[in-house]
Amino acid sequence: MITDAAFIAFAVLGIVTLGATLGAVAMRDPVHCGLALALAFCGVGGFYILLGAEFLGFIQLLVYVGAVAVLIMFVILLTRRPDSGQDTNSRGFWSALAGSGVALGVFAVLAVAISRSPSIQTATPADPEASIAAIGRMLVSSHLLPLKMIGVLLTVALIGGVLGAMQEGGKLER
Amino acid sequence: MIRKAEDSECPQPGTCSPARAAVEDRCLAGIGSSRVYPARRSLPQREESRLGGMRQGMLVGTVVLVLLAAAAVLYTIAPESLTAVAWDAMRNPDQAPVLLKHGFLDYLATAWGLSPTAIEHVSIQITISSLLAFFCLLFALTSLVERKVFARIQNRYGPNRVGPWGLFQPIADGIKMLTKEDIVPRNADKVVHLLAPVVMLVPALIVLAILPYGPGMVPIELEVGILLFFALGAVTEVAVFMAGWGSSNKYSLLGAMRAIAQMISYEMPLILAAIAVVMMTGSLSPVAIVESQEGYSMGFVPDWFVLTPWGIVGFIIFFIAAQAESNRSPFDLPEGESELVAGHLTEYSGFKYAVFFMAEYIGLFAISGLAATLFLGGWHAPLPVLDFIPGYVWFIVKLYALVLLAIWIRGTVPRIRGDQLMGFAWKFMTPMGFATIAAAATWHYAGPGPVGWLIAGALVLIPFLLLSRVFSTRYPVRTYRYSER
Amino acid sequence: MITLESFLLVSALLFALGLAAVLTRRNAIMILIGIELMLSAANLNFVAFWRFGANPEALTGVLFVLFSIAVAAAEAAVGLALIIMIYRHYRSINPLKFNVLNG
Numbered sequence: 001m002i003t004d005a006a007f008i009a010f011a012v013l014g015i016v017t018l019g020a021t022l023g024a025v026a027m028r029d030p031v032h033c034g035l036a037l038a039l040a041f042c043g044v045g046g047f048y049i050l051l052g053a054e055f056l057g058f059i060q061l062l063v064y065v066g067a068v069a070v071l072i073m074f075v076i077l078l079t080r081r082p083d084s085g086q087d088t089n090s091r092g093f094w095s096a097l098a099g100s101g102v103a104l105g106v107f108a109v110l111a112v113a114i115s116r117s118p119s120i121q122t123a124t125p126a127d128p129e130a131s132i133a134a135i136g137r138m139l140v141s142s143h144l145l146p147l148k149m150i151g152v153l154l155t156v157a158l159i160g161g162v163l164g165a166m167q168e169g170g171k172l173e174r
Numbered sequence: 175m176i177r178k179a180e181d182s183e184c185p186q187p188g189t190c191s192p193a194r195a196a197v198e199d200r201c202l203a204g205i206g207s208s209r210v211y212p213a214r215r216s217l218p219q220r221e222e223s224r225l226g227g228m229r230q231g232m233l234v235g236t237v238v239l240v241l242l243a244a245a246a247v248l249y250t251i252a253p254e255s256l257t258a259v260a261w262d263a264m265r266n267p268d269q270a271p272v273l274l275k276h277g278f279l280d281y282l283a284t285a286w287g288l289s290p291t292a293i294e295h296v297s298i299q300i301t302i303s304s305l306l307a308f309f310c311l312l313f314a315l316t317s318l319v320e321r322k323v324f325a326r327i328q329n330r331y332g333p334n335r336v337g338p339w340g341l342f343q344p345i346a347d348g349i350k351m352l353t354k355e356d357i358v359p360r361n362a363d364k365v366v367h368l369l370a371p372v373v374m375l376v377p378a379l380i381v382l383a384i385l386p387y388g389p390g391m392v393p394i395e396l397e398v399g400i401l402l403f404f405a406l407g408a409v410t411e412v413a414v415f416m417a418g419w420g421s422s423n424k425y426s427l428l429g430a431m432r433a434i435a436q437m438i439s440y441e442m443p444l445i446l447a448a449i450a451v452v453m454m455t456g457s458l459s460p461v462a463i464v465e466s467q468e469g470y471s472m473g474f475v476p477d478w479f480v481l482t483p484w485g486i487v488g489f490i491i492f493f494i495a496a497q498a499e500s501n502r503s504p505f506d507l508p509e510g511e512s513e514l515v516a517g518h519l520t521e522y523s524g525f526k527y528a529v530f531f532m533a534e535y536i537g538l539f540a541i542s543g544l545a546a547t548l549f550l551g552g553w554h555a556p557l558p559v560l561d562f563i564p565g566y567v568w569f570i571v572k573l574y575a576l577v578l579l580a581i582w583i584r585g586t587v588p589r590i591r592g593d594q595l596m597g598f599a600w601k602f603m604t605p606m607g608f609a610t611i612a613a614a615a616t617w618h619y620a621g622p623g624p625v626g627w628l629i630a631g632a633l634v635l636i637p638f639l640l641l642s643r644v645f646s647t648r649y650p651v652r653t654y655r656y657s658e659r
Numbered sequence: 660m661i662t663l664e665s666f667l668l669v670s671a672l673l674f675a676l677g678l679a680a681v682l683t684r685r686n687a688i689m690i691l692i693g694i695e696l697m698l699s700a701a702n703l704n705f706v707a708f709w710r711f712g713a714n715p716e717a718l719t720g721v722l723f724v725l726f727s728i729a730v731a732a733a734e735a736a737v738g739l740a741l742i743i744m745i746y747r748h749y750r751s752i753n754p755l756k757f758n759v760l761n762g
Contacts, residue, residue, distance in 0.1 A: 031419055054398050058404075061405035061408060062401070062404055062405040065405075065412060066438075070411050070438070073419075074431075077427075077431075133456075
């Protein structure tokens with residue numbers, strides 16, 4: 001299954017995803033960061049599809065791009081101060097340098113770990129089928145409890161979101 | 175009631191009946207009963223239009239003759255193998271596009287000696303180009319049809335200057351759009367402003383690939399086709415946001431915010447209605463969904479999902495939510511010109527506006543096609559007798575009927591208020607969507623029979639009555655009297 | 660030929676970039692963006708290990724990512740609601756200014 005076409009797709013996806021992620025992290029305007037984040041999520045979804053999990057890829061697109069990224073942009077607009085203008089949003093040069101250094105160190109450790117690990121190097125790709133029927137069957141059999149817990153969690157989040165949107169007096173904000 | 179009038183009263187003896195003309199005159203004068211509302215055709219027409227009608231007839235005749243001649247010429251110069259393919263396709267019209275494509279590819283493989291990879295690429299190109307060409311033509315046609323139907327609803331003529339019956343109006347519009355100055359506001363976020371129409375159009379076009387146009391005629395046969403449709407529909411929201419924010423115009427931003435809030439809200443009932451179908455079929459593949467609606471009960475009633483108690487409710491929910499998703503009237507608040515100029519499209523002109531316009535229509539085609547796939551039986555004929563008409567014709571007919579219904583709604587229903595819009599989505603459509611799912615589940619176990627009809631019908635009817643009672647505004651019903659005495 | 664290693668490297672880069680966003684930006688929303696990026700990196704790892712792993716029929720990686728996406732959606736909704744509430748109170752979303760409990 002993994003062919004030259006897949007390699008080209010991997011290269012394009014990698015460049016797009018990492019470029020968009022870099023943009024989401026480093027751009028000045030938070031709205032641009034939000035848009036770049038949406039693109040990065042699309043790229044991650046593309047990776048899922050490349051890996052044979054089409055269902056997950058489209059779910060990623062639906063949830064992350066359609067909901068999370070849009071929500072983030074909404075909040076960015078709601079919390080913009082007209083007087084503050086384009087704030088730089090960084091903690092000053094030295095702390096930014098320190099933060100980037102820590103992130104770089106983490107990446108270096110991870111990269112070394114990945115390249116040293118022998119089992120990763122020898123892993124051969126199986127060609128698994130993530131058929132939706134199988135996913136659905138597992139969701140309601142062996143993974144039933146997590147599914148119910150997710151339902152509870154989402155309900156709690158929904159109620160929490162509504163309560164948070166209310167003013168302190170308990171009246172809905174107009 | 176209708177007074178017989180003298181022939182001399184009719185301005186054009188050949189085209190309108192005297193009685194109609196009399197009614198027309200009395201309507202204009204404001205006397206007499208106007209319960210017989212005159213059709214617009216009976217408006218007095220100019221003498222030249224009759225001559226124009228003859229010219230138009232001759233034009234159509236010429237076009238048909240030229241096409242026939244071109245077909246004959248092609249037949250004589252085409253190689254033997256290709257004409258055989260054409261005959262094959264004509265003998266089996268149901269599979270004609272597939273046969274033509276495969277015949278052509280075989281011809282390329284044998285006569286030109288192309289490699290299998292190249293053949294595959296050509297095959298993909300043929301599919302994409304024919305889809306694009308078809309839907310762009312349909313878009314051009316619909317932009318005209320919509321204006322014509324509107325004009326008819328509003329008692330006007332509509333475009334009738336360019337070409338016969340105004341048929342070349344889309345071409346004129348296209349030329350106008352392309353030659354217009356492309357104005358970008360000075361404060362605009364240039365890149366975002368430029369990218370927004372592209373991000374809007376691309377998902378709308380990709381989505382066309384999962385629709386099953388006929389048996390064996392689906393561009394990408396995907397196990398998760400329905401999911402892909404909704405996932406790409408979600409990307410549209412980002413495009414709307416980009417358009418609104420990139421223009422750096424307060425009307426654009428407000429319009430975009432409204433549009434996104436509306437699209438997120440109406441995505442719920444849209445997906446819930448689709449989930450009912452997915453539950454019944456047990457598959458997210460559009461082809462499997464259409465195939466499960468095959469056959470006729472009692473010999474003539476098609477087994478479409480729309481003809482079940484949960485299906486009809488689901489279809490209505492889906493159709494209403496689809497109107498809201500594509501920002502069409504009565505849910506076109508985001509571009510409500512009385513408040514927001516043109517919403518997120520305010521700062522767009524020329525080609526970029528044209529791209530938005532096109533994306534909107536292609537999106538409408540796609541979602542109508544999905545509605546036809548999910549509820550109206552896709553490529554299946556409504557009666558066993560009509561089975562000889564190819565499946566793709568049925569699919570396009572259903573798709574376009576839904577588009578015409580949308581145009582009709584847009585022409586007759588007024589825009590609703592913002593809070594009503596949101597309240598309708600969350601308080602009515604979403605609970606009804608859940609009721610549809612419950613009804614579909616009971617239908618699955620009770621089976622298609624009187625018991626199923628009773629239980630599933632009750633499960634959608636009771637919530638409907640309850641919800642409409644609880645959320646009724648309790649305003650007295652207003653009656654309108656149009657020029658009636 | 661794409662190896663598991665390349666997917667893991669991409670995901671490690673994603674994680675590091677998300678971490679950098681959390682550590683360097685002084686804007687609560689940007690911190691949330693960084694967290695989402697790190698979660699995505701973890702999800703990518705899960706799917707990659709599922710694809711190259713020993714027992715792909717079990718679908719554990721896919722199911723875990725499914726749950727993880729649901730949790731992330733809830734987390735984003737609640738987190739953003741919190742940010743809105745904080746903004747209402749402090750008129751700012753700079754996390755350095757939320758220092759009432761500093762004493």
